[in-house]
Amino acid sequence: MDFGTTLKHIAPFLIPILALSIPIVAIIWSNRTRMHHATLLHETLRHLSELGRPIPQSLLDQLNQLHTPKSAQSWTPQSSLRAGVINIAVGAALSLFFLVMQPDDWLWAIGIIPLFIGIGLLVIAQSDSKLKPHAASPHA
Secondary structure (H helix, E strand, C coil): CCHHHHHHHHHHHHHHHHHHHHHHHHHHHHHHHHHHHHHHHHHHHHHHHHHCCCCCHHHHHHHHHHCCCHHHCCCCHHHHHHHHHHHHHHHHHHHHHHHHHCCCCCHHHHHHHHHHHHHHHHHHHHHHHHHCCCCCCCCC
């Protein structure tokens, strides 16, 4: 067998494997970058403490944010609103896309899921903004 025929037989398997490995590589790269940032921050704090210099509050805030689990970070009404609008747009686009591509099929209903998630996020954003009218958002 020559290389062309071997590649022709292997290509249908390589394409999905490559496509599935891209998100895995992205997740690993993201975690590696976050860990590198944490290491540099800890080295900076250690170096400042060894020299006896005061540690700036911004570095301590970064350290606290770094070690706060994502589930403990709260959503602001603005972030709920943004995520809701994005989900509504994606849901409407998916429904329209599948409806245009295959009008006699049920695939257009796939877009209903993100559409209703987006509507739910808009309701949450609206109720949160009514509960905290004078609270300033911590993130601009």
